[in-house]
Amino acid sequence: MTFKNLKTWLSNSSLPTAWLSIIPVVMATSMAFGDGVQNWTRSAWTLVLAFLLQIITIDIFELFKEKFLRLKTLLTGIIFGPLLVAGSYYLQSHEMNLAVFIAGMPLGFLAMNILTLKLHQEITQKRLVLRYLSFTFIAVLMPVIIYGITNDHIYSLSACVVLLMAIKPITKLFHEDKHSLVHAIVWTKWMALVYGVLFSIGWLDIIERILERIWSP
Numbered sequence: 001m002t003f004k005n006l007k008t009w010l011s012n013s014s015l016p017t018a019w020l021s022i023i024p025v026v027m028a029t030s031m032a033f034g035d036g037v038q039n040w041t042r043s044a045w046t047l048v049l050a051f052l053l054q055i056i057t058i059d060i061f062e063l064f065k066e067k068f069l070r071l072k073t074l075l076t077g078i079i080f081g082p083l084l085v086a087g088s089y090y091l092q093s094h095e096m097n098l099a100v101f102i103a104g105m106p107l108g109f110l111a112m113n114i115l116t117l118k119l120h121q122e123i124t125q126k127r128l129v130l131r132y133l134s135f136t137f138i139a140v141l142m143p144v145i146i147y148g149i150t151n152d153h154i155y156s157l158s159a160c161v162v163l164l165m166a167i168k169p170i171t172k173l174f175h176e177d178k179h180s181l182v183h184a185i186v187w188t189k190w191m192a193l194v195y196g197v198l199f200s201i202g203w204l205d206i207i208e209r210i211l212e213r214i215w216s217p
Helices: 003-012 018-034 040-061 066-093 098-118 125-150 153-173 178-204 206-215
Strands: none
Touching: 018 040, 018 066, 018 098, 018 178, 040 066, 066 098, 098 125, 098 178, 125 153, 125 178, 153 178
């Protein structure tokens, strides 16, 4: 299979595109480095494993029929959210904590949103919008829970940003046309990317360190 054929195969799949698997690995790496783990080799290996896992799951998930759509959606949320984040973190730190699972859940719910949009032909317009709203609302709650654990304002900020970004795709979904669905899918990917960046910055305390340097005598 050539690179062009692989790219076409990934883009035509009902699952999220392959580059989304980078985000949970980056998040897990930021958590591991924030906890004092300094091993770039492990980080590189977890990235490779994430891509391989996505390619394998695409083949497996394409075997699912219409009656298994709910199971496919659920497994997508688990694999491309908590599983990739927690697995990547464990490979780098050999430890596990509750915040790791919670951190990956927004990515999982956003991946479920993407899958739901790609399977819109099997879902009515009303159920499509309702699912998108539900998954987005639950995804936004997760950073708030992490804020309660860590008391770091960057996580509440990430929740607000994701919520504001969700307004545009939600309004687009009320128009029943293919263009609005494509726009919503692309916008949801950006939501996942922004959340991953903000989370990584918050866990590494980059903003706090910059402010300390600015205000320190």
